[in-house]
Amino acid sequence: MSARDRAVGPVFPLVARDEASAAFFDAAARGQLLVRRCRIGGDVLAPETRTCPRCGSADLDEVVVSGRGTLVSWAVVHQAPLPSLVPAVPYISALVELAEGPWLLARLVGSDPAGPRAGAEVEVRFVPSGEPSAPPAGEVLPVFALVSAPGTGADAATRADGPMSEGEGRATS
Amino acid sequence: MTGADLAAIAGLGMTRLGKVYGRSSTSLAAEAVRLALADAGLSLGDLDGLLISGGIRQDVGVSLAGVLSTGPLGLLAQVNAFGASAGAMVAQAAQAIAAGVASTVACVFADTPLRPQRPAGAAWGAPKAGAGGAVGLAGWQLASGATNPNILYALAARRHMERYGTRSEQLAEVAVAQRAWAAGNPLATMREPLTVEQHQASRPIAEPLRLLDCCLVTNGAVAVVVTAADRAADLRQPPVHLWGYGQAHQPRRMLSGSDWGLVTPAARCGPQAMRMAGIGVDDVDVCELYDCYTYTVVVTLEDYGFCAKGEGGAFVAGGRLAPGGKLACNTGGGQLSGYYMWGMTPLSEAVVQARGQGGTRQAPRNDVILVSGNGGILEHHATLVLSPHRRRGNAA
Numbered sequence: 001m002s003a004r005d006r007a008v009g010p011v012f013p014l015v016a017r018d019e020a021s022a023a024f025f026d027a028a029a030r031g032q033l034l035v036r037r038c039r040i041g042g043d044v045l046a047p048e049t050r051t052c053p054r055c056g057s058a059d060l061d062e063v064v065v066s067g068r069g070t071l072v073s074w075a076v077v078h079q080a081p082l083p084s085l086v087p088a089v090p091y092i093s094a095l096v097e098l099a100e101g102p103w104l105l106a107r108l109v110g111s112d113p114a115g116p117r118a119g120a121e122v123e124v125r126f127v128p129s130g131e132p133s134a135p136p137a138g139e140v141l142p143v144f145a146l147v148s149a150p151g152t153g154a155d156a157a158t159r160a161d162g163p164m165s166e167g168e169g170r171a172t173s
Numbered sequence: 174m175t176g177a178d179l180a181a182i183a184g185l186g187m188t189r190l191g192k193v194y195g196r197s198s199t200s201l202a203a204e205a206v207r208l209a210l211a212d213a214g215l216s217l218g219d220l221d222g223l224l225i226s227g228g229i230r231q232d233v234g235v236s237l238a239g240v241l242s243t244g245p246l247g248l249l250a251q252v253n254a255f256g257a258s259a260g261a262m263v264a265q266a267a268q269a270i271a272a273g274v275a276s277t278v279a280c281v282f283a284d285t286p287l288r289p290q291r292p293a294g295a296a297w298g299a300p301k302a303g304a305g306g307a308v309g310l311a312g313w314q315l316a317s318g319a320t321n322p323n324i325l326y327a328l329a330a331r332r333h334m335e336r337y338g339t340r341s342e343q344l345a346e347v348a349v350a351q352r353a354w355a356a357g358n359p360l361a362t363m364r365e366p367l368t369v370e371q372h373q374a375s376r377p378i379a380e381p382l383r384l385l386d387c388c389l390v391t392n393g394a395v396a397v398v399v400t401a402a403d404r405a406a407d408l409r410q411p412p413v414h415l416w417g418y419g420q421a422h423q424p425r426r427m428l429s430g431s432d433w434g435l436v437t438p439a440a441r442c443g444p445q446a447m448r449m450a451g452i453g454v455d456d457v458d459v460c461e462l463y464d465c466y467t468y469t470v471v472v473t474l475e476d477y478g479f480c481a482k483g484e485g486g487a488f489v490a491g492g493r494l495a496p497g498g499k500l501a502c503n504t505g506g507g508q509l510s511g512y513y514m515w516g517m518t519p520l521s522e523a524v525v526q527a528r529g530q531g532g533t534r535q536a537p538r539n540d541v542i543l544v545s546g547n548g549g550i551l552e553h554h555a556t557l558v559l560s561p562h563r564r565r566g567n568a569a
Contacts, residue, residue: 015312024310046427048310053426073335073434075327076380079294081320084307093319093379095328103427105317118335129316141316 011091012107013084014130014138023062025139033124033142035102037063044100067124069098069144074108074116096122096144110145121147180267181405181412182559184213184279184398185524190512191362193392194289198233201394202283203240209279209396214409217241220398222248222275224265226258228284228515229296229390237281248275255548256463257420258282259516260555264418266399276400282517283394293390294378322465323387325550327379330468332434334381336483339471341381343486345372347467348385348509350495355506357496357534358522362389363510386467388508395517397524402563413527416541417450417558419443425552438554439476439545446556447477447543451564454478458538459526460500461519463547464507470494473545474502477556501526501536516546516555527561 027034038052072095094108129138186208266278286296355361375384405412421438471485480488494502505522546555
């Protein structure tokens with residue numbers, strides 16, 4: 001994150017917990033990705049799922065998953081969809097398929113010289129939301145990175161600054 | 174079933190479209206209904222059914238009947254399947270007429286998302302982040318950044334591109350063709366010629382989608398009047414006969430094996446409507462396809478069977494959809510260059526084409542017109558098959 005960005009606002013908008021999401025964010029703070037699982041058939045489902053799409057059961061519990069998966073699709077966002085995301089652009093929103101089956105919408109962080117591609121291996125990373133230097137910090141958020149991407153240091157993990165986004169971001173100003 | 178030809182569109186009403194400020198959606202809706210009735214040579218006293226749909230703002234409802242001071246109605250409802258609403262309303266009107274519960278049904282769409290001194294891109298609402306930020310799992314999803322249709326459709330389009338090799342230059346062909354059609358439409362917002370190079374140079378919104386892949390935002394209202402085919406024949410305008418209709422809905426399947434972004438509910442809906450109409454894609458003279466994004470046109474053409482799955486990008490290349498091309502498509506400029514009235518954009522232009530009132534943009538043949546509506550993030554679909562001719566005795 002650059003000094004310029006800090007002046008504008010956090011790259012990850014501040015996210016607060018509610019009662020229903022407390023276990024999810026507690027897990028994230030421990031470095032674990034918590035999703036749902038159908039008690040009937042064992043299907044592993046996205047965290048926000050209410051009904052198992054295979055059997056129709058609403059009897060779901062929670063399970064920690066590996067955090068590994070593959071990239072289904074991604075979008076390089078240049079026009080922020082809401083004011084709290086303005087400091088983040090350009091960023092990558094990704095559709096990730098976890099190894100256990102469910103799809104998640106999450107930020108793709110870090111950079112990779114090869115750039116994203118469908119089917120690329122990804123793994124979960126955890127980043128603070130809100131402005132870390134200006135408490136109160138928000139909850140820890142699961143995000144994803146290409147497995148070959150550099151480490152999870154703040155510079156690498158918080159912006160989509162890879163050659164791909166720069167190369168395709170011409171004629172924006 | 175072959176009874177769909179019992180209904181026809183007898184009237185079309187369109188208010189001023191675009192930066193129309195100082196009018197409520199309800200006021201515009203009322204005007205569009207009056208215009209549609211007058212177009213048909215009917216009066217408010219003839220109206221016994223009213224179906225209403227709103228757009229981004231969703232601020233028009235059944236109170237419209239009171240605003241119009243209608244007489245007794247046998248059918249009154251608000252319909253919302255997003256971009257599929259227009260097709261759904263026409264089908265419901267036809268069903269009500271066939272069932273004898275109404276004889277003259279107005280279907281109206283109205284929206285006023287544009288505000289003075291606010292960019293059009295701000296029209297789409299986003300999840301509200303409170304003063305303290307976003308909350309719960311919804312907050313985590315907000316932080317994913319995929320919070321509006323531009324980004325979600327970009328994810329769908331990217332998946333199609335990665336799987337099938339569809340290229341941005343091919344999406345550009347859709348925008349370029351529609352702009353060429355828009356030149357002949359006095360109601361179109363964008364009528365200056367457009368090139369693939371200009372499309373490629375337009376600023377990225379959510380790659381792979383660029384500005385010129387995305388629809389306009391429009392204030393205004395559009396209404397059609399549906400009545401029995403026999404009655405429509407005696408009215409002021411040439412009747413536009415309904416040969417077939419269909420709806421298909423599928424919540425986004427967010428799990429392994431999902432074909433989201435590759436196949437849409439149009440794949441079920443189109444064949445259903447064409448089967449009812451007794452036609453196949455080879456019979457279609459004009460397509461009016463819902464085009465919230467260029468990509469939507471490509472995937473809908475595939476799903477309807479105009480080309481094999483995955484070949485939509487190649488199909489639209491070389492000006493196939495443009496004036497003089499092999500398939501007249503979005504002949505009024507669509508929502509990319511014409512006006513953004515959700516499903517009423519393709520439907521209104523289909524009525525114009527079926528009547529032969531397209532002027533310099535009239536398609537060379539108009540015997541069978543296919544109309545699509547797509548809503549949500551590829552979750553809702555409606556199809557209509559329209560024709561200037563009654564179906565019986567005309568089916569090939």
